Amino acid sequence: MTGRKKKIILAEDNLAIVDALTIMLEEFGYEIISIVDGNTAKDKLKEKPDLILLDIWMPGWNGKDACRYLKGNEDTRDIPVIIISADRDIAQLAKEAGADDFIAKPFQIEDLLAKVEKYLGKNEENSS
Template sequence: MKIVVIEDNPDIMDVVDYVLTSDGHELIPCKDGSIESELGDIKPDLVFIDEYLPVKRGSDICKHIKTSPHLRHLPVVLISTVPNIGKIAKQSGADAYLEKPFELSDLIALTHKFIPTA
């Protein structure tokens, strides 16, 4: 399954890449949100987005996804250190959120929630 991860921290990206590819997924990384316009062509099964990105907020990307007729079906998980990430996730239409620092088991559990294993 294809997972887009939008994360500007290279250390977090490396860990997420390792965990998700080890779990059998194809990871498509992006460090700044520029991949937003390509999501329709990529057709990911899940999108993880960091809230604090260099150019725009992850919640703004999420709002765009959730208001686009051809993208709104995509499950989106916001990831952040902000204390009110749950509220931000709800307001942006995200399907779930993950607070940093997170347990790797929580990352895998969320992935399996949206991409059930066979």
């Protein structure tokens, strides 16, 4: 059972961002499950992710409502949620939604990776 990749749900409606982040995060050893609209989010949660990267403004079920649902549900409340948005009030929106953290668009890949590693730890096989 050692070596299981950490699973990240990436909920983002911008396909260019989905593609870029998927490639980058997979390079660092994470398994990525993409969601491009909020309507499919609840089904994908059955995948039991280790982390959720959640765009706040998605069609269907928006990120703010999705985060509130996740944090209010006993099965998902402990999954870290990082809100991603270009909204200038991102800090307040993330707080209102109950997110664990946020990152403002545009962002540097290094900054996103640092936040991912903050909640998941380095995705390496360490037996310490």
